[in-house]
Amino acid sequence: MLRKKTKNRKAPSSLWRILGTFFFLSLTVIVALSAIGTAVIVSKLAQDLPSDDEILSYKANEASVVYDRNGKVITKLFLENRRPVELKDISRWMVMSTLAAEDSSFYSHHGIRPLAILRSIFSGDGGHGASTITQQLARNLFLTLDQTMQRKGREAILSLRIEQLYSKDKILETYLNAIYFGHGAWGVGAAAQAYFGKPPSNLTLAEASVLAGLIAAPERYSPIKNLKKSKVRQRYVLQRLTTLGWITEEQKERALSEKLTFNNTTVKNVLNVNKAPYFVSHILFKRLLPKYGRDRVYSSGLKIYTTIDLDLQIAAEKAIQELKSEGAIVALDPETGEILALVGGKDFKVSKFNRATQAYRQPGSAFKPILYTAALESGYMPTDHILDKHISYEIKESVDKIWTPGNYSKKFAGEEPLFEALTHSHNTPAVRLTDLTGVEAVMSMSRRLGITSPHLSPALSIGLGTASVTPLEMASVYCVYANNGKRVTPYSIREIRDNNDKTLENHTPKLEEAIDPSTAIVMRSMLIDVVKAGTGRRAALTGYEVFGKTGTTNEYSDAWFAGGLPGLVSVVYAGNDDHKPLGRGATGGRIALPVWKNFMEKAVTMRTYPSTFDVPENSAVVKVMVCRKSGYIASDGCSSAELYLPEDRAPKAVCPLHGGSPMMAMEDPNAPRLLLLPQDSSFQLGEMTVPSELAPSMIPPSIPARVPPAIAPATDPYADERETPATVEDKYQQLLKQYGLSD
Numbered sequence: 001m002l003r004k005k006t007k008n009r010k011a012p013s014s015l016w017r018i019l020g021t022f023f024f025l026s027l028t029v030i031v032a033l034s035a036i037g038t039a040v041i042v043s044k045l046a047q048d049l050p051s052d053d054e055i056l057s058y059k060a061n062e063a064s065v066v067y068d069r070n071g072k073v074i075t076k077l078f079l080e081n082r083r084p085v086e087l088k089d090i091s092r093w094m095v096m097s098t099l100a101a102e103d104s105s106f107y108s109h110h111g112i113r114p115l116a117i118l119r120s121i122f123s124g125d126g127g128h129g130a131s132t133i134t135q136q137l138a139r140n141l142f143l144t145l146d147q148t149m150q151r152k153g154r155e156a157i158l159s160l161r162i163e164q165l166y167s168k169d170k171i172l173e174t175y176l177n178a179i180y181f182g183h184g185a186w187g188v189g190a191a192a193q194a195y196f197g198k199p200p201s202n203l204t205l206a207e208a209s210v211l212a213g214l215i216a217a218p219e220r221y222s223p224i225k226n227l228k229k230s231k232v233r234q235r236y237v238l239q240r241l242t243t244l245g246w247i248t249e250e251q252k253e254r255a256l257s258e259k260l261t262f263n264n265t266t267v268k269n270v271l272n273v274n275k276a277p278y279f280v281s282h283i284l285f286k287r288l289l290p291k292y293g294r295d296r297v298y299s300s301g302l303k304i305y306t307t308i309d310l311d312l313q314i315a316a317e318k319a320i321q322e323l324k325s326e327g328a329i330v331a332l333d334p335e336t337g338e339i340l341a342l343v344g345g346k347d348f349k350v351s352k353f354n355r356a357t358q359a360y361r362q363p364g365s366a367f368k369p370i371l372y373t374a375a376l377e378s379g380y381m382p383t384d385h386i387l388d389k390h391i392s393y394e395i396k397e398s399v400d401k402i403w404t405p406g407n408y409s410k411k412f413a414g415e416e417p418l419f420e421a422l423t424h425s426h427n428t429p430a431v432r433l434t435d436l437t438g439v440e441a442v443m444s445m446s447r448r449l450g451i452t453s454p455h456l457s458p459a460l461s462i463g464l465g466t467a468s469v470t471p472l473e474m475a476s477v478y479c480v481y482a483n484n485g486k487r488v489t490p491y492s493i494r495e496i497r498d499n500n501d502k503t504l505e506n507h508t509p510k511l512e513e514a515i516d517p518s519t520a521i522v523m524r525s526m527l528i529d530v531v532k533a534g535t536g537r538r539a540a541l542t543g544y545e546v547f548g549k550t551g552t553t554n555e556y557s558d559a560w561f562a563g564g565l566p567g568l569v570s571v572v573y574a575g576n577d578d579h580k581p582l583g584r585g586a587t588g589g590r591i592a593l594p595v596w597k598n599f600m601e602k603a604v605t606m607r608t609y610p611s612t613f614d615v616p617e618n619s620a621v622v623k624v625m626v627c628r629k630s631g632y633i634a635s636d637g638c639s640s641a642e643l644y645l646p647e648d649r650a651p652k653a654v655c656p657l658h659g660g661s662p663m664m665a666m667e668d669p670n671a672p673r674l675l676l677l678p679q680d681s682s683f684q685l686g687e688m689t690v691p692s693e694l695a696p697s698m699i700p701p702s703i704p705a706r707v708p709p710a711i712a713p714a715t716d717p718y719a720d721e722r723e724t725p726a727t728v729e730d731k732y733q734q735l736l737k738q739y740g741l742s743d
Contacts, residue, residue: 061186062301062499066280068310069338069494074275077284079298080180083189087173090188091203096247097212098176100240103133107168111135111159134159137175181211182218195223197263205251206258209237223262231256276313278344278354279306283492285735294739301499307338307492315602316341316570319595323574325582327592328355328471329599331570334479336509337488340568341599342472352732353577353725360455360468360723361575364588365425365535366551366560367446367465370477372422373515373523374445375437382419382526382643383631383651385674386429388412393460405431405464408552408587417631417672419526419643423534425550427464432677434463448514450476450487465551474562475571481527481547482564484616485520486511518620518646524613525623525644527563533628533641535589539563539597541604545612548596550588556581559591566610568603572596577725615644622647627655631672635659 063078087095099106105113111134131139138158162171181191188211192200196207203211213233214221223230238252247255283306288297296302316329320343331341344354353359376382389412392404407427413420421429434442439458446456446467455468472490479488489510496504527547530536535550539561548563558575559582572592574582582591603609615621624645627638632651634640637658645651653668654660665671 061299063190064297064300064302064304066283066304066306068306068308068313069340070309071305072310074306074308074310075280077288077298077302078184080186081184081190081194082177082186083193084177084187084301085189085200087169087176090173090176090200091208093205093208094176094188094200094203094211095172096241097205097208097237098172098215099133100244100246101212101237102136102215104240104244106133106172111163112156131155132159133175134162134171137171137178138162140178140180141174179215180218181214182222183224193263195262196260204255204258205238205247206234206255206260209234209241209255210260213237223260275310276308276317276342277348278356279308279313279339279342279492281348281352281732282342282344282354282357285732287493289735289739294741298741302504303497303499303501304493305495305497307333307340307494308342309340309607311606312341312603313343315606316343316599319572319599319602320346322595322598323591325574325576325591326351326355327572327574327595328359329570329572329595330356330471330475331568331599331603332475332479332488332490333567334482334488334564334569335567337476337479337490337511338494338509339472339490339492341570342492351577351725351729353723353728355573355575356471358470358723358728359573359575360453360470361558361573362466362553363469363474363560363562364465364551364553364558365427365430366474366549366562366571366588367467367469368422368425368430368463369481369523369527369549370446370449370451371430371434371437371442371463372418372526373449373519374441375418375433376519376522377445377515378437378441380418380433380436380675381649381670381672382522382645383417383626383672385415385417385631385672386421386432387415387676387680388421388426388429389414389680391428391431391677391679403460405461415674417626417628418675419529419626419641420628422526422549423529423641425530425535430463431460432675432680434460435677436675445515446477448487449480450514465553471560471571471573474560474573475569478548478562478564478569478571480514481520481524482566482569482613483511483520484517484614484619485513485515487514517616521613521615521619521621521644522646525642529641529643531563535587536561536563536593538589538593539600541565541597541600543611544604544609546600550593552587552589556583556586558582559586559588561588561592561596563596565600565604566613567607568600568609570596570599570603572599620647621645622650624650626651627658630655630657630665632656632660632665632668 061078061080062082062084063076065076066074068074109132111132113132135155138155166174177187177189180186181188181194183194185191185194188200191211192198192203195211196203210223210230213230213236219225221230221233235256238247238255241247242249242252288304292302312331316331320327320329323346326345328345329341329343330339332338333340342356344356345351388407390404392402394401395403405427408425412428413424413426416426416429418429418433439460439462442462443456443458451469451473453467453469453473456462457467459466476488476490480486491507493507495506498504524547527549528545531539531546531548536548539546539548544565546563546565548561551560551562552558557579558573560571560573562571564570572595574591574595576582621644623642625634625640625642626632627634628641629639632653632655635654635658638655649670651668651670651672653665653671656662656665
């Protein structure tokens with residue numbers, strides 16, 4: 001019986017061992033298969049995920065910043081507006097509010113919270129709302145927003161890897177710099193500025209709780225769009241902080257009652273350029289995008305230091321609003337060629353056409369200084385005489401066979417010194433002087449002084465300003481007179497650095513001698529007289545030497561004033577884009593000059609300028625007072641003008657018309673000459689009221705034997721105009737698409 005009992009006991013024990021072994025082996029197989037399956041799934045999910053090196057090398061898109069010459073921010077260029085900041089530079093209230101709203105156990109988990117995920121799944125949320133800050137970061141940086149289990153798995157894998165590669169503080173810093181806060185602001189640095197106009201280090205608890213509340217749904221909780229919803233979300237964040245014991249009930253209530261001031265000019269899109277839009281567009285499409293491409297310009301954090309003075313730019317933008325028509329203002333530093341202000345129109349949103357750089361327009365008499373400079377270089381003197389009388393030319397190739405230029409006043413002054421002809425902007429002397437000097441010499445001089453326009457034609461009317469040029473070109477020309485003869489190349493960018501502060505390019509002034517300093521000084525003195533006694537009188541600025549010239553085209557379609565003072569040259573152009581007349585009597589002196597003066601009056605209060613122009617001691621010129629009628633040295637009875645003349649060619653005799661010795665005038669080797677064309681011989685000569693034998697030397701200059709120019713003045717100078725507001729707008733939109741800046 002005992003044996004039998006013992007035998008019966010062993011049988012069940014053996015069975016259990018067998019079953020246990022089987023269960024253990026099955027479980028091992030299942031675990032192994034699960035491990036293999038999990039490994040396969042993880043491996044599959046991990047495919048195409050970034051490597052550790054790629055994760056470590058990640059850098060968020062960073063806006064490029066455009067600065068003025070004084071370090072003021074003009075604009076930011078961005079696809080995602082970011083201002084990366086370090087964690088130490090973020091308000092502790094912002095850090096606490098973010099953790100309370102998004103992941104209060106951030107510093108205790110390892111990237112994911114399995115229990116939170118399971119709770120979310122079993123509650124029917126499908127895992128939504130259980131994401132840690134690390135998971136959100138992984139999703140925002142490297143994954144899509146697809147609501148699939150596959151994406152969530154990939155997110156979890158990435159999160160664990162990120163936690164291994166980075167410290168908690170670095171993860172939180174990266175997260176705060178990466179998330180979207182709405183209104184184009186990416187990261188807390190941009191958001192603090194966009195919403196509150198301050199750096200993130202200065203955010204209060206009330207402000208920080210508003211921003212932290214935006215993370216879940218920036219557009220829904222935007223305080224600018226819906227303050228009521230924003231306050232509800234803020235209350236939630238503050239309550240979370242109170243529940244966690246991170247703030248007191250009193251602090252919560254104080255934050256809720258704090259009155260917040262929001263910045264209502266938040267940046268809405270990449271093309272919203274509020275300051276200096278024509279200038280920014282100019283450097284963007286002419287320099288930055290062609291050289292660096294869209295991604296580098298808009299995403300790599302370039303620092304672009306420009307030449308403009310933002311204060312002068314704003315003054316110019318305000319001044320241009322005085323015009324009833326469209327127009328442009330350009331201001332240059334004549335010593336360097338730096339563009340200090342550039343306004344291409346009254347409203348960039350209405351028209352992208354940059355009239356400062358793209359509008360080729362006839363400058364009228366503002367072009368005459370180029371002619372007179374060529375004449376001075378050819379040996380003619382400001383005191384030489386010329387006729388302001390009727391003159392006609394036969395142009396066989398023209399529809400109108402006879403060309404007869406006239407004056408604005410419809411009157412003629414008769415015989416007058418060259419400087420007086422310029423001061424009062426008489427046209428027939430300019431035509432005669434063009435003929436005497438030679439059209440090719442005038443064209444050559446215009447190129448030397450800075451005119452690059454393709455719209456120069458060898459017509460006799462070129463001296464009247466019938467070539468089409470831009471305001472920027474004219475500003476370059478007038479710089480030559482301000483800086484004693486040096487041509488400057490206008491430039492807009494001083495330096496560009498990358499986000500590591502490495503210099504990518506650096507620009508310095510480019511100057512070359514265009515004309516002899518003495519010629520420039522003489523010409524400038526003639527233009528100063530235009531402001532003192534001629535068509536530019538209203539441009540005078542108390543305490544400063546000012547030079548300049550008005551310009552008006554036929555039918556009053558374009559009005560100009562170009563000129564400057566020591567250290568600043570500016571040009572104002574006014575005109576309609578369709579070339580319709582500005583109105584009868586709409587001269588450069590009436591339309592453009594007041595705008596120019598308004599701008600310059602503001603300019604002299606913003607920067608310090610010398611009161612007089614520099615005349616080097618070694619300049620071969622002498623300052624003299626000459627009679628406006630005779631061109632001789634002025635006596636007490638003369639109406640006089642102060643001019644610089646070549647020291648070896650300045651008249652020595654006193655004006656014989658107003659008390660000087662006729663004999664000495666006759667013997668003066670530098671006596672003014674009367675410049676005559678062959679067809680002028682029919683006019684009575686020596687009209688000054690002095691004995692004919694003592695009249696200015698009536699020796700016609702040597703006139704080259706040549707056929708007069710056969711090209712007539714253009715009847716419609718804009719017939720073949722290539723760039724119009726419409727074509728520029730189309731081109732602008734094409735460039736936006738080309739560089740991926742619009743759909």
